[in-house]
Amino acid sequence: MDTLKGWVHEIRDMxxxxxxxxxxxDGLHQxxxxxxxxxxxxxxxxxxxxxxxxxxxxxxxxDSKARDFPTELIPDAITVVNAAETPLPLDxxxxxxxxxxxxxxxxxxxxxxxxxxxxFSIRHTLLRHARAYLDAHGFWExxxxxIISTASEGGTELFPITYFDKPAYLSQSPQLYKQMCxxxxxxxxxxxxxxxxxxxxxxxxxxxEATAIDIEMSFIEDEEDVMRVLESLIHxxxxxxxxxCQDELATLGVALTVPPLPFKRLTYDEAVxxxxxxxxxxxxxxxxxxxxxxxxGEEMAAQGHEYYFIKRYPRNKVFYIQPDGKxxxxxxxxxxxxxxxxxxxxxxxxxxxxxxxxxFGLNPASFTxxxxxxxxxxxxxxGFGFGIERWLMEMxxxxxxxxxxxxxxxxxxxxx
RNA sequence: GCCCGGGUAGUGUAGUCCGGUCUAUCAUACAGGACUGUCACUCCUGUGACUCGGGUCCGAAUCCCGGCCCGGGCGCCA
Numbered sequence: 010m011d012t013l014k015g016w017v018h019e020i021r022d023m024x025x026x027x028x029x030x031x032x033x034x035d036g037l038h039q040x041x042x043x044x045x046x047x048x049x050x051x052x053x054x055x056x057x058x059x060x061x062x063x064x065x066x067x068x069x070x071x072d073s074k075a076r077d078f079p080t081e082l083i084p085d086a087i088t089v090v091n092a093a094e095t096p097l098p099l100d101x102x103x104x105x106x107x108x109x110x111x112x113x114x115x116x117x118x119x120x121x122x123x124x125x126x127x128x129f130s131i132r133h134t135l136l137r138h139a140r141a142y143l144d145a146h147g148f149w150e151x152x153x154x155x156i157i158s159t160a161s162e163g164g165t166e167l168f169p170i171t172y173f174d175k176p177a178y179l180s181q182s183p184q185l186y187k188q189m190c191x192x193x194x195x196x197x198x199x200x201x202x203x204x205x206x207x208x209x210x211x212x213x214x215x216x217x218e219a220t221a222i223d224i225e226m227s228f229i230e231d232e233e234d235v236m237r238v239l240e241s242l243i244h245x246x247x248x249x250x251x252x253x254c255q256d257e258l259a260t261l262g263v264a265l266t267v268p269p270l271p272f273k274r275l276t277y278d279e280a281v282x283x284x285x286x287x288x289x290x291x292x293x294x295x296x297x298x299x300x301x302x303x304x305x306g307e308e309m310a311a312q313g314h315e316y317y318f319i320k321r322y323p324r325n326k327v328f329y330i331q332p333d334g335k336x337x338x339x340x341x342x343x344x345x346x347x348x349x350x351x352x353x354x355x356x357x358x359x360x361x362x363x364x365x366x367x368x369f370g371l372n373p374a375s376f377t378x379x380x381x382x383x384x385x386x387x388x389x390x391x392g393f394g395f396g397i398e399r400w401l402m403e404m405x406x407x408x409x410x411x412x413x414x415x416x417x418x419x420x421x422x423x424x425x
Numbered sequence: 426g427c428c429c430g431g432g433u434a435g436u437g438u439a440g441u442c443c444g445g446u447c448u449a450u451c452a453u454a455c456a457g458g459a460c461u462g463u464c465a466c467u468c469c470u471g472u473g474a475c476u477c478g479g480g481u482c483c484g485a486a487u488c489c490c491g492g493c494c495c496g497g498g499c500g501c502c503a
Contacts (some may be wrong), residue, residue, distance in 0.1 A: 025461030043461065060454090077464055096435040096454055096473095104465060105437050105453045110495065166501085182503055208502055209426070215502075299499070327503055337501090351503060394503070421495075 012065040013038055013082055016121065017058055017093075018102060027055050029087075032101075034126065039073060039081040040066050046083060054087070061093035061101065061118075109409060116416060116425055126410060127257035131250055132401055136201065139222055142242050143336065148197045148224060153186035155203060159375075166207035168244020177308055179205035182394060184329070185379055187225035188355060191390040192382040199224040202394070211420050214347060214399060214407040218418035225392035232338040232354040235391040236318055239342060239350060240272045242395075243316060247404070258278030263405050273309060273317035279337070280319055283308055288307075294323045316344050328369040331356050331391075338391070344403040352393025359383040 012358045015033030029040040042052055058064070068084035075081060099107040101122055101318070112119040119125055140150065156172060157180050167178035178337075183202045190198045200223045207217065222242075229235060248267045251258075255344040258265055284291050284301050287308070291301060309317045319341040324332040330339040331354040339353030356362040362383055373380060401413035412416040416425060 019464085021463050023461060023463060023466075024459070026463075027461090028463055028466090030464080037464095039464080041462080045461085074462055075464060095456095099436055100453070102465080106495090107436055111436070184503055206502065208500095210499095210501065211497070212499085213497075263446075328447055348502095353503095 010067060010085075011070045013068075013235060014090075015064065016101075017060055017062045017064055020055065020058055022056070023058060025305075027052070027088060029055065029058065029066075031064065032121065036123070037077070039075055040068070040084055040087075041073070041075075041076040041081045048085065051087060053085065056090070056284075058087075059093050059095055061121075063090040063093075064088060065090060109411060113411065113417065113422065114425075120415070121254065123260050125412075127254075127260040128401065128405060128407070129415065130230065130257045131254050131405065132397070132413065133152060134250050134253050135184065135246055135397070135401065138246040138253075139242060140201075141249075142245045143199045143224065146197070146238065148199045148226075149195060151186075151195070151198045151200050153180075153183045153190075153200060153202070155205070157185075164239075168205050168207045181206050181221050184394075187223060187392055188329075188387075188390065189382050191225055191227050192385070192387045196227045196388075201397075202395075209420055213411075214402065216410055216414060216417055216419060218414075220393040220397045220414070222397060223392065224369055224395075227388040227389050229354060229389050229392045232340055232352070232391055234321065235352055235354065235393060236274075236312075236320070236340060236342075239273075239352065239393055239395065240270055240316070243272075243342075244268060244270050250404075267406065268316050270301060272342075273312070273314040275305070275309070275317055275319050276321040277319060277323065278321065280305055294325065296297050302343060302348060303346040306343065309343075310345065316342060317344055325369075327353075328365045328371065329355050329362065331361070332365065340393075342393075342395075344400070347399060347403055349403065350393050350395040352391065354389070354391035357383065357387045357389050359387075 010407075013031055015031040015038070017029060018032035018037060019030040021028040021030075025044045027042040029041055029042070031038045033049045042055060044052055065087040066082055066084050067088075068082040070080050070082055073079060073081035097118060099111055099118055101118055103122055103124070107119070144251075145259070156170070157167075157178050159178070167181055168279050170177050170179060174353075181204055183200050187198065187200070202223045204219045204221055205217065206209055206219070208215070224235075226235065226238065244267060247265065251265050251267055278293075280297065280301075281291055284304055287304055289301060289304065291409070297305070298402065305319075309315075318340050321333075322335045322339050324335060324337040326337055326339050332338045337353065339351070340346050342350035342352075353413065356365055359380065363373050366376060398410045398413040399405065402410045405413070407413055411419065
């Protein structure tokens with residue numbers, strides 16, 4: 010006797026024989042009820058089942074004549090654990106497509122779809138392999154606080170919250186804490202961090218709550234030490250997904266290949282030259298906008314590079330990145346024209362970081378807590394923040410970053 | 426923040442430009458019925474919708490104004 014637990018995916022009533030397709034995380038399974046081989050009461054009761062009822066089926070497994078199933082269950086008992094109401098808010102079988110907004114409004118039903126489960130199975134596998142890689146290379150996993158007291162980090166807008174009677178904000182990056190861990194002698198750390206960004210963007214690749222693999226490492230020579238960790242991390246993680254997720258990739262129709270090492274290095278100067286040769290009027294020192302990133306992505310694809318670094322940015326990129334003449338030691342990692350990672354070698358000397366703040370028109374006096382960590386023995390260090398949702402979106406050719414996070418928070422959505 | 430686009434049964438759509446049997450299309454869903462090997466089962470019957478408010482007009486799903494909601498692009502984005 011075997012037991013099958015799951016959701017009623019479909020009922021095909023042929024009159025004298027009935028088929029119930031049961032769906033669970035393992036896939037689809039067939040329950041077959043020939044009129045003369047199952048209890049009459051059970052045969053009749055199948056008519057009262059609804060799609061998406063949760064059932065437990067007891068019966069005998071036999072070889073099946075079905076095209077899609079090697080075996081089938083001939084039941085002697087079917088227990089309805091919980092009936093589903095009708096009509097359903099959307100069709101989990103995918104016969105009738107639903108818009109993303111409808112799907113997200115009813116995410117728990119949407120999550121029953123094999124395509125959605127494939128994305129999140131791969132997401133889990135991605136994190137499993139990334140953790141294993143970082144662990145094998147001496148990185149400790151840490152959890153830093155998401156609640157910060159001041160907006161002194163500059164840059165993006167923060168979400169204000171109330172912390173008892175004090176104002177506070179949701180963290181937009183674990184950057185300060187990662188650097189504090191370097192000052193604290195942890196040498197190599199990573200964090201699977203949540204980022205909150207209060208920007209009113211409205212695109213298919215932005216979230217107001219996103220997740221990233223953040224690492225920081227000490228005693229580096231330059232940013233190349235960090236970049237090597239990043240490219241190896243990607244290489245090994247993708248290899249792990251290819252090895253473990255063939256079913257999921259097939260469900261999504263994605264042909265995933267492991268990107269060869271080392272990744273292409275493009276300097277900012279080369280990127281600007283390339284863009285100008287393609288007709289862009291970008292000036293030296295300008296940020297690479299969406300259009301520029303897209304153009305570079307096309308050009309790199311033409312050269313056979315899916316993933317590529319852009320390094321040696323102008324020194325005005327970010328204040329805490331180590332300057333190097335007119336350049337700095339920051340880098341981005343792009344994939345197919347979309348930025349996935351931002352990182353670099355950080356300033357580690359107190360005098361340098363103070364002069365960098367002044368260079369950026371910021372007041373060192375308002376960075377007292379941050380500056381303190383550079384005063385009592387700070388090693389050279391660097392790291393990166395690597396957006397998980399964006400990576401998955403590019404890897405799995407998803408059209409919208411919201412496909413790669415269970416409960417997206419965007420400009421308008423705070424539920425579910 | 427700027428600029429486009431959209432809102433029709435539970436779901437996804439046709440119709441809107443050019444107002445008139447639209448008594449609103451089709452699929453799926455749902456309800457009932459037929460069928461002993463389906464596998465998007467098939468077939469028959471039925472149920473179910475024009476985002477809200479105002480305006481123009483003999484007449485508004487369709488045109489105009491406003492609200493609400495949503496999508497997308499750009500900007501922004503340690």
